[in-house]
Amino acid sequence: MRFTYMTSAAFNQNPSKAKKAASEHPLVITEHGEASYVLVRYSAFEENWRKPKSLYEALSDETSAFDEDFDPARTTFAGRDIEL
Template sequence: MSFAYMTSADFNQNPSKAKKAANERPLVITEHGEASYVLVRYSDFKDHWRKSKSLYDALNHSNSRFDDDFLADRTDFKRRHVQF
């Protein structure tokens, strides 16, 4: 995900420009060159940041790029010395 950046001084002078930028992608507001705040649309916030997911839900997502492409190598124990 890419971010847009704006200084806090620019944000204070032109908040409507900040809202327009946040419509496209999250807007990082910086103070003294360091990220301080992030402005996002409420719908994006609600859809992505407020939902808590279990690991199972995250990995079982229908659009996951990790669906059926993982094939583990078979393990061979013939050369291993096991002590009990």
């Protein structure tokens, strides 16, 4: 999931711009460089945060940012003493 960022000062000066940005992606509002609030459309809120998903639904979610295959580094035993 992509996020859009906006400072709290920019949010206070132009809330309509913030609403427009939040209609496309969740908008993270920052204060002093730290994330403090998230603004999302209500439909996105209901879709993603209110309704609990089953494990199957979460794993098969096409919009997930974590859709890359798990590929761990290969472990070798070179340089290790093995006692049997």
